[in-house]
Amino acid sequence: MINITLPDGSVRQYEAGVSSMDVARSISEGLARNVLAAKVNGEVRDASRPINEDSSVALLTWNDDDGKMTFWHSSAHLMAEALEALYPGMKFAIGPALKDGGFYYDIDAGDRTLSSTDFKKIEDKMKELARQKNEYKREEISKADAIKYFEEKGDEYKLELLEGLEDGQITFYTQGNFTDLCRGPHIPDTGKIKAVKLMKLAGAYWRGDENNAQLTRIYGIAFPKAKELTEYLERLEEAKKRDHRKLGQELELFMFSEKVGQGLPIWLPKGTRLRERLQNFLRREQEKQGYQMVITPHIGNKELYVTSGHYAKYGEDSFQPIHTPKEGEEFLLKPMNCPHHCEIFGHRPRSYRELPLRLGEFGTVYRYEQSGELHGLSRVRGFTQDDAHIFCMPDQLKQEFLSVLDLTRMVLTKMGFSEFTAQISLRDPDNPDKYIGSDENWDAAEAAIIEAAAEAGLTTVTELGEAAFYGPKLDFMIKDAIGRQWQLGTIQVDYNLPERFELEYIGSDNQAHRPVMIHRAPFGSMERFISILIENTAGKFPLWLAPDQVAILTISDRFNDYAHEVLNKLAPHDISGFVDERNEKIGRKIRDAELQKVPVMLIIGESEAEEGKVSVRRQGEGDQGSMSLTEFTEWFEAAAES
RNA sequence: GCCAACAUAGCUCAGCUGGUAGAGCAGCUGAUUUGUAAUCAGCCGGUCGGCGGUUCGAGUCCGUCUGUUGGCUCCA
Numbered sequence: 257m258i259n260i261t262l263p264d265g266s267v268r269q270y271e272a273g274v275s276s277m278d279v280a281r282s283i284s285e286g287l288a289r290n291v292l293a294a295k296v297n298g299e300v301r302d303a304s305r306p307i308n309e310d311s312s313v314a315l316l317t318w319n320d321d322d323g324k325m326t327f328w329h330s331s332a333h334l335m336a337e338a339l340e341a342l343y344p345g346m347k348f349a350i351g352p353a354l355k356d357g358g359f360y361y362d363i364d365a366g367d368r369t370l371s372s373t374d375f376k377k378i379e380d381k382m383k384e385l386a387r388q389k390n391e392y393k394r395e396e397i398s399k400a401d402a403i404k405y406f407e408e409k410g411d412e413y414k415l416e417l418l419e420g421l422e423d424g425q426i427t428f429y430t431q432g433n434f435t436d437l438c439r440g441p442h443i444p445d446t447g448k449i450k451a452v453k454l455m456k457l458a459g460a461y462w463r464g465d466e467n468n469a470q471l472t473r474i475y476g477i478a479f480p481k482a483k484e485l486t487e488y489l490e491r492l493e494e495a496k497k498r499d500h501r502k503l504g505q506e507l508e509l510f511m512f513s514e515k516v517g518q519g520l521p522i523w524l525p526k527g528t529r530l531r532e533r534l535q536n537f538l539r540r541e542q543e544k545q546g547y548q549m550v551i552t553p554h555i556g557n558k559e560l561y562v563t564s565g566h567y568a569k570y571g572e573d574s575f576q577p578i579h580t581p582k583e584g585e586e587f588l589l590k591p592m593n594c595p596h597h598c599e600i601f602g603h604r605p606r607s608y609r610e611l612p613l614r615l616g617e618f619g620t621v622y623r624y625e626q627s628g629e630l631h632g633l634s635r636v637r638g639f640t641q642d643d644a645h646i647f648c649m650p651d652q653l654k655q656e657f658l659s660v661l662d663l664t665r666m667v668l669t670k671m672g673f674s675e676f677t678a679q680i681s682l683r684d685p686d687n688p689d690k691y692i693g694s695d696e697n698w699d700a701a702e703a704a705i706i707e708a709a710a711e712a713g714l715t716t717v718t719e720l721g722e723a724a725f726y727g728p729k730l731d732f733m734i735k736d737a738i739g740r741q742w743q744l745g746t747i748q749v750d751y752n753l754p755e756r757f758e759l760e761y762i763g764s765d766n767q768a769h770r771p772v773m774i775h776r777a778p779f780g781s782m783e784r785f786i787s788i789l790i791e792n793t794a795g796k797f798p799l800w801l802a803p804d805q806v807a808i809l810t811i812s813d814r815f816n817d818y819a820h821e822v823l824n825k826l827a828p829h830d831i832s833g834f835v836d837e838r839n840e841k842i843g844r845k846i847r848d849a850e851l852q853k854v855p856v857m858l859i860i861g862e863s864e865a866e867e868g869k870v871s872v873r874r875q876g877e878g879d880q881g882s883m884s885l886t887e888f889t890e891w892f893e894a895a896a897e898s
Numbered sequence: 899g900c901c902a903a904c905a906u907a908g909c910u911c912a913g914c915u916g917g918u919a920g921a922g923c924a925g926c927u928g929a930u931u932u933g934u935a936a937u938c939a940g941c942c943g944g945u946c947g948g949c950g951g952u953u954c955g956a957g958u959c960c961g962u963c964u965g966u967u968g969g970c971u972c973c974a
Contacts, residue, residue, distance in 0.1 A: 325972095348974095349974090350971085350973060350974060351974085352972065352973070352974090353972085354972065355972055356972090413974095414974075417973085417974045418974080420973095420974085421974075426974090427974090436974080437974050438974055439973095439974060440974095456968070456969080457902090457903095457968095457969095458901080458902070458903095458968065458969040458970080459900095459901045459902050459969075459970085460901080460969070460970065460971085461900085461901080461970075461971085462971090463971055463973080464970065464971030464973095465971075470901070470902095473969075473970090475969090505909080506909090512965090512966090514947085514964065514965055514966095518964090518965070518966095626899055626900095627899070627965095628899065628900075628901095628969090628970080629899095630966095631967095809934090811931085811932065811933055812931040812932055812933095813931070814931070839930080839931080839932090840932085840936090840937080841930095841931095841932050841933090841936085841937060842932065842933050842934060843932090843933085843934065843935060843936070843937095844932095844935080844936055844937080845934090845935095846933095846934050846935055847934095847935035847936055848935085848936085849935090850935055851935080857934080859933070859934065861932090861933055862933090863933090871933085871934080873934060878934075879934060
């Protein structure tokens with residue numbers, strides 16, 4: 257008998273050779289039906305494989321990430337089986353599951369060209385094969401036999417893969433009539449796959465190398481329940497509707513111009529109002545916490561970046577230097593604000609009494625991103641960071657970190673994001689030479705970050721080896737309204753720049769000391785943050801942020817004068833908007849304001865003009881009744897708070 | 899950057915196998931003076947992304963450039 261330890265800590269006894277599936281059955285039939293694979297002593301394996309010694313076993317279902325990955329991997333095999341059945345002679349390269357969901361298979365279709373019009377046929381075949389509930393059978397095979405099999409089949413890709421594998425650890429998996437070289441594991445049988453959809457087709461090189469053959473990559477998704485596929489597709493639809501590029505155009509927030517240049521966003525009036533509101537908000541909050549704003553130029557002498565080390569690191573992959581008429585003089589578009597801020601710190605002697613010195617700037621920087629990486633506002637070549645650099649003494653690090661965490665969390669919460677986690681990136685303990693700065697400093701900084709995050713009550717994930725060479729960091733991850741994860745603001749500790757710029761302060765001991773620097777940007781960049789904000793709100797910005805807060809809609813042009821009077825009276829209350837004077841019916845004006853997602857509509861006709869009132873309508877909600885202007889400003893303030 | 903697809907009016911899109919461009923919305927003009935998601939009519943608007951080529955003839959075929967979109971070793 258062997259002991260099987262389950263995740264809840266309970267221990268059960270079974271005959272040696274028992275399978276994970278048997279274990280599941282002994283617990284409940286329902287569980288057994290849902291088991292996709294099992295994690296045995298930390299290794300994900302087929303549920304059918306025998307266990308011969310005392311082990312810990314976790315049964316994996318659709319609710320486990322490893323279960324999903326196994327499911328999708330098996331789905332890739334199912335797709336390959338369907339392809340082979342429909343189009344004999346195809347060669348298969350690799351077909352993994354994807355962490356972000358779904359799977360793909362890279363295939364060499366020979367002379368045949370596959371297109372998305374073939375998807376339906378392939379999906380139908382997959383469903384047909386799935387209904388046969390074919391078992392995924394594992395088989396250990398000798399390298400010679402494996403080579404023979406694929407030589408006969410004429411699949412040079414699998415043969416190449418075999419070259420890299422050792423005899424004795426090669427396995428085949430077979431379901432139905434399809435056999436594939438595969439490490440596994442797989443789900444018990446194809447019958448679990450109830451819903452499949454092929455998503456897209458892309459070119460991909462064999463082994464990702466452009467010198468190799470170009471293969472056809474087919475992406476697909478699969479689920480154990482039809483309903484889950486429907487929901488998945490609905491989520492994709494929803495994401496499409498929220499796409500900030502689409503909304504940015506519809507709401508006239510920003511634009512791009514070929515003439516201005518790729519990846520260089522142009523902020524239109526409405527987008528600018530939105531952005532300025534965000535900046536003002538952040539500026540005020542930062543000033544409350546003792547930040548001082550500074551402004552530095554968009555270009556800097558090359559020497560500045562040689563000093564900071566950025567030139568050596570980014571030289572040829574960036575915008576190239578600007579030459580002046582003067583011989584040998586070169587300027588760089590600034591890729592970062594920190595060197596400038598270091599110069600501010602260093603321009604006169606600093607006392608420890610001035611620390612922490614917190615310098616903030618909405619600094620616009622330019623980076624030459626690869627053209628293929630550009631994407632709407634989220635990946636651009638010119639953007640503005642909500643940047644700040646805190647120069648402090650080592651023993652102030654934790655306190656400063658804590659206030660930055662507080663600030664970040666506060667502003668994100670105000671922005672409507674409530675679920676965050678923090679990723680803490682530390683040194684790679686096996687590679688101490690990769691990092692600059694003393695061990696004591698690193699230990700202290702890492703401890704400061706970990707303690708600060710714990711004190712702030714943040715859920716954290718720690719990644720070893722992910723730190724920058726100059727210091728550890730913490731990144732904020734947020735979840736948006738439709739469940740997507742985004743990486744936002746980052747907080748980094750830096751020992752490097754103070755050293756390169758030879759920054760010093762005079763301590764209470766009358767000796768010179770080197771300050772520690774914290775880089776931090778709660779939003780990251782205004783561009784990227786706003787792209788996330790647009791997608792999170794679907795363009796329905798909170799009242800206090802909306803570019804136009806109220807649309808004043810007149811029933812007929814007889815009331816235009818009163819409408820303007822109302823607009824003027826709202827201005828002192830910091831409520832802004834416009835009067836829709838068009839000669840249109842009220843229904844039309846409402847529709848247009850609704851589509852423009854103006855949060856509040858004030859409807860003005862005969863009765864309002866006579867009684868000095870406004871009829872209030874909330875975007876997406878409808879009529880809120882009529883009120884006096886005083887009542888309305890109170891209503892507005894209350895609404896803006898919530 | 900590489901691969902693929904796409905680029906037609908301000909926007910969304912139609913235009914069969916090559917035979918000199920169309921719709922809806924927007925805009926303009928007029929009528930209408932309107933009560934909670936589209937009033938009616940008329941008009942304007944495109945060297946079909948740029949350049950080159952094939953052809954008697956190119957939005958349509960080929961090349962090239964620009965831009966956009968999706969992908970670009972999560973290893974069998």
